[in-house]
Amino acid sequence: MSEPLITIDPEIMGGTPVFYGTRVPVQTLLDYLEAGDSIDRFLAHFDTVSREQVMRFLETAAAHLIANAHEDSA
Numbered sequence: 001m002s003e004p005l006i007t008i009d010p011e012i013m014g015g016t017p018v019f020y021g022t023r024v025p026v027q028t029l030l031d032y033l034e035a036g037d038s039i040d041r042f043l044a045h046f047d048t049v050s051r052e053q054v055m056r057f058l059e060t061a062a063a064h065l066i067a068n069a070h071e072d073s074a
Helices: 026-034 039-045 051-073
Strands: none
Touching (some): 039 051
């Protein structure tokens, strides 16, 4: 089994969801992408987050969105 993807702990960034093993909020990645920045740029600024973590997050988010879209249309 792989390590957890996200940590939510009141002792880390006040409970803000962060990438596991870091203090980097997941929202920061979303903000970068929304602004048109690349994953590479995000990773260059937050070197404690791995490319694998970013890709797993995006794949998981996409899977949830697709699953919810199917449920909503039923």
